[in-house]
Amino acid sequence: MKLGQVTIKDIARELNVSTSTVSRALKDYPGISDDTKKKVKDLAEKLHYRPNAVALSLRKSKSFTIGVIIPEVVHFFFSTVISGIEEIAYANGYNVILCQTNEKLQRELSSIETMLDNQIDGLLVSFSKETENFDHFTKLMEQNFPIVFFDRVPDIENTVNVTVNDFKGAYDATKHLIEQGYKNIIHLAGPKTLPISAKRKDGYKQALQDHQMILNPEWIIPCPIGTQEESYEITKTLFKSNENHPDAIFASNDIAAAGAMMAVKELGLKVPEDVGIVGFSNWQFSSMIDPPLSSVEQPGFEMGEKATAMLLEMIEKKKESNWEAKTIVLETELLVRKSSQK
Amino acid sequence: MKLGQVTIKDIARELNVSTSTVSRALKDYPGISDDTKKKVKDLAEKLHYRPNAVALSLRKSKSFTIGVIIPEVVHFFFSTVISGIEEIAYANGYNVILCQTNEKLQRELSSIETMLDNQIDGLLVSFSKETENFDHFTKLMEQNFPIVFFDRVPDIENTVNVTVNDFKGAYDATKHLIEQGYKNIIHLAGPKTLPISAKRKDGYKQALQDHQMILNPEWIIPCPIGTQEESYEITKTLFKSNENHPDAIFASNDIAAAGAMMAVKELGLKVPEDVGIVGFSNWQFSSMIDPPLSSVEQPGFEMGEKATAMLLEMIEKKKESNWEAKTIVLETELLVRKSSQK
Numbered sequence: 001m002k003l004g005q006v007t008i009k010d011i012a013r014e015l016n017v018s019t020s021t022v023s024r025a026l027k028d029y030p031g032i033s034d035d036t037k038k039k040v041k042d043l044a045e046k047l048h049y050r051p052n053a054v055a056l057s058l059r060k061s062k063s064f065t066i067g068v069i070i071p072e073v074v075h076f077f078f079s080t081v082i083s084g085i086e087e088i089a090y091a092n093g094y095n096v097i098l099c100q101t102n103e104k105l106q107r108e109l110s111s112i113e114t115m116l117d118n119q120i121d122g123l124l125v126s127f128s129k130e131t132e133n134f135d136h137f138t139k140l141m142e143q144n145f146p147i148v149f150f151d152r153v154p155d156i157e158n159t160v161n162v163t164v165n166d167f168k169g170a171y172d173a174t175k176h177l178i179e180q181g182y183k184n185i186i187h188l189a190g191p192k193t194l195p196i197s198a199k200r201k202d203g204y205k206q207a208l209q210d211h212q213m214i215l216n217p218e219w220i221i222p223c224p225i226g227t228q229e230e231s232y233e234i235t236k237t238l239f240k241s242n243e244n245h246p247d248a249i250f251a252s253n254d255i256a257a258a259g260a261m262m263a264v265k266e267l268g269l270k271v272p273e274d275v276g277i278v279g280f281s282n283w284q285f286s287s288m289i290d291p292p293l294s295s296v297e298q299p300g301f302e303m304g305e306k307a308t309a310m311l312l313e314m315i316e317k318k319k320e321s322n323w324e325a326k327t328i329v330l331e332t333e334l335l336v337r338k339s340s341q342k
Numbered sequence: 343m344k345l346g347q348v349t350i351k352d353i354a355r356e357l358n359v360s361t362s363t364v365s366r367a368l369k370d371y372p373g374i375s376d377d378t379k380k381k382v383k384d385l386a387e388k389l390h391y392r393p394n395a396v397a398l399s400l401r402k403s404k405s406f407t408i409g410v411i412i413p414e415v416v417h418f419f420f421s422t423v424i425s426g427i428e429e430i431a432y433a434n435g436y437n438v439i440l441c442q443t444n445e446k447l448q449r450e451l452s453s454i455e456t457m458l459d460n461q462i463d464g465l466l467v468s469f470s471k472e473t474e475n476f477d478h479f480t481k482l483m484e485q486n487f488p489i490v491f492f493d494r495v496p497d498i499e500n501t502v503n504v505t506v507n508d509f510k511g512a513y514d515a516t517k518h519l520i521e522q523g524y525k526n527i528i529h530l531a532g533p534k535t536l537p538i539s540a541k542r543k544d545g546y547k548q549a550l551q552d553h554q555m556i557l558n559p560e561w562i563i564p565c566p567i568g569t570q571e572e573s574y575e576i577t578k579t580l581f582k583s584n585e586n587h588p589d590a591i592f593a594s595n596d597i598a599a600a601g602a603m604m605a606v607k608e609l610g611l612k613v614p615e616d617v618g619i620v621g622f623s624n625w626q627f628s629s630m631i632d633p634p635l636s637s638v639e640q641p642g643f644e645m646g647e648k649a650t651a652m653l654l655e656m657i658e659k660k661k662e663s664n665w666e667a668k669t670i671v672l673e674t675e676l677l678v679r680k681s682s683q684k
Contacts, residue, residue: 020404029406029435062362064371065456073440074421074626082415082442089451093371095456098415098440100424107432114407114437118460258630284416284627288600290632 007082013042027051027110065095066311067115069125071103076151076283077300078126081150086305092312094121105130112136122146122311129191129226138258146314150307152194153327160314161327165195169296169332170203173250173278176294176334178211180342182248182276186219186238188260188321189229190252200252200280207210219246239267247275248340254279254286254295261339276340291338300329306330353385369452405627407437408653411467413445418625419642420468423492426646427466434654436463447472454478464488464653469496471533471568488656492649494536495669496510501668502656504649508538512545513636515592515620518676520553522684524590524618528561528580530573530602532551532594542594542622561588565598573601581609589617592680594622596628596637603631603681618682639674642649648672 257279599621
């Protein structure tokens with residue numbers, strides 16, 4: 001038996017169990033006893049079993065299916081990306097299957113397994129908030145499996161990515177608030193694990209600095225969960241405890257901005273007169289809330305189109321060497337609505 | 343060669359082309375010449391090639407993957423259904439793959455092909471607005487392939503379904519408007535092809551009748567596309583051309599209700615003082631618009647859970663006879679907000 005060519009069948013035969021038992025044991029699924037799981041895993045390790053490796057190298061024909069790993073389909077931005085992906089995929093005779101990770105690493109891992117089992121030709125990925133180790137992607141890339149990352153770019157080498165200029169988007173939003181005459185602008189920051197959160201924070205800081213505004217580190221407030229309820233609570237507490245409360249909020253996404261707006265209004269303050277608010281992502285609801293929310297629009301549809309076009313190119317030109325690392329950066333657009341016009 | 347056991351390989355061998363060419367030709371993908379497509383299709387017909395049939399009957403092991411066919415992932419209601427589906431699926435060691443049809447029959451057909459190629463164990467389906475013929479589902483059901491329909495129940499026999507009480511939801515919404523003192527209540531109806539549209543319309547009609555209100559057939563206005571822009575235009579035209587304009591709107595979904603609200607406000611009328619509005623589905627944005635929109639909440643998460651639980655039962659108890667036809671009907675809840683309180 002050659003190293004690295006062990007299959008699930010070999011393990012099943014050796015232990016006299018079914019292949020599906022082996023598969024489930026390796027994936028830690030429920031319904032398999034701990035004893036069996038241990039036996040299977042021990043043997044897999046002993047035999048140097050590598051999941052997918054064999055399947056990938058034995059693959060001959062194309063499935064004309066691409067897989068998309070996405071944190072949340074309900075996220076308006078991601079749903080526009082999906083539309084862009086489907087536009088290009090269907091036009092080229094490819095089908096699209098989606099898996100939602102709900103921002104959970106475990107689901108990301110099992111979604112990738114499922115998609116590979118299903119013989120997808122390539123993968124479009126926006127990884128979860130929990131993902132800090134990218135080994136599951138590097139392993140695939142080492143085998144020249146086509147992957148394009150969108151929106152969230154991993155901190156690893158030789159990736160192909162499509163992202164937006166989050167720094168510039170945040171810079172523009174903050175600059176706009178400064179130009180409207182707001183003096184004390186806080187930032188509701190996104191989850192720390194996401195590079196986009198850091199870029200938006202940096203854009204906010206740079207805009208303040210370029211306009212000779214004081215940067216108060218206490219006014220960069222992390223919203224790790226990213227729900228409306230969270231930013232509502234955070235904003236309410238902050239404004240209640242500060243007699244000299246801030247007069248503007250730049251939130252790293254529209255959900256946080258909407259929560260902050262609810263809190264501010266409930267405290268009897270007026271938007272935009274007393275407090276100006278700008279969000280990020282231009283959700284579907286943002287133009288409909290009261291007052292309509294200014295936001296940074298990201299070209300989601302275009303991102304999906306670009307990412308898919310690059311992926312299909314990689315699939316069609318499948319080759320033995322590494323893909324050329326490449327990052328396409330798309331520009332954002334600030335949509336000024338009533339919430340930030342003093 | 344036995345009837346019904348012809349595979350793509352047989353066709354490929356006979357015509358001396360690759361299996362992927364045959365597969366793409368049968369699916370009418372681009373990049374295959376019309377001549378080849380004709381040859382492949384003619385031979386497939388001559389040999390009585392039945393897609394999937396063989397794959398399905400030869401299937402031995404489970405993939406622990408279920409497929410979900412959904413019209414639009416961005417639709418808030420559907421996204422909550424997906425969350426419910428994933429909750430039950432993951433807890434039972436199953437993965438979930440999604441395909442979005444964008445309300446197009448052609449994509450529904452190719453999504454099902456893709457999922458079957460990918461060896462899913464069962465299918466959860468909410469069919470597209472374009473789907474009026476259900477042969478692609480009956481064919482699968484005849485082979486005892488596990489399918490559960492959710493939200494949209496097809497007009498065919500022996501299906502397993504989870505739906506909500508659309509009639510009662512619409513009845514409650516209309517009754518509420520009557521009780522608030524509104525006299526001339528119009529209905530913005532949903533796409534005609536969807537049974538849920540008819541049920542919501544019937545609920546509206548029954549509520550008017552039960553309260554001795556006149557039913558003006560002209561005030562049941564179809565919104566076939568279902569976008570905000572469409573209902574905005576329709577409402578604006580209707581209110582402009584009627585001096586005695588309606589004083590209330592029951593829309594078959596919140597998107598249509600939001601479009602109508604925009605039109606009414608733009609004409610200088612006040613909501614809820616001059617015009618009361620109630621939607622259906624309780625979208626995420628509905629509580630945030632101005633004024634907050636009353637809506638009929640559907641138990642999306644529960645629908646996803648129930649549908650998946652039934653599907654897994656069918657998968658685990660896989661049998662030779664037909665599944666027992668069954669429809670679970672979940673109740674809705676009217677959420678009264680400012681838009682309809684006179």
